[in-house]
Amino acid sequence: MNEDNTGSRESITSDTAVTEEESMSKGYISRVRNTDKKNKSPEEYFRWAVFGITMLLLFIAAIQFYFSMQDAISTWFEWEYVSLFKSVYNLVIIGLCVYIIKLFVFRKQA
Known part of the structure; x- marks a missing residue:
């Protein structure tokens, strides 16, 4: 048998x-x-949670900084130049964002 x-x-x-x-x-x-997948430890979950909270706080601070700069431009410059300086400031922010996105896209492809 x-x-x-x-x-x-x-x-x-x-x-x-x-x-x-x-x-x-x-x-x-x-x-x-x-079958050899690495089991994640509680320490790794904690690190990811801290990273997520830090990124959220950074995002909130960046938004608040953006609007604070808009108010500062209104305070520092004469009323006839405020729209011009706000436009330049927004253009600089857009350029910076495009540059950062480009860095991440090309790093991911390589």
Whole structure:
């Protein structure tokens, strides 16, 4: 009885091996399960949470700085030049944002 079970197991594994070889020769990509995935520790989750909170605070501070600069421009310059300086300020912000986005896009592609 043990011989029958062993023989059937060998035939199953040999059939599977032949099937994988056939699929590889046909150019198919076989799926491989990654059983060695790294389990994330609580410390890593904590670091990601701190990073997320920091990025949120940075985003809020950047928005507040943007509107504060708009008010400062209104205070520092004569009323007839306020729209001109606000336009230049907005243009500088747009240029900076495009530059940062370009850096991230080209770094991701490489």
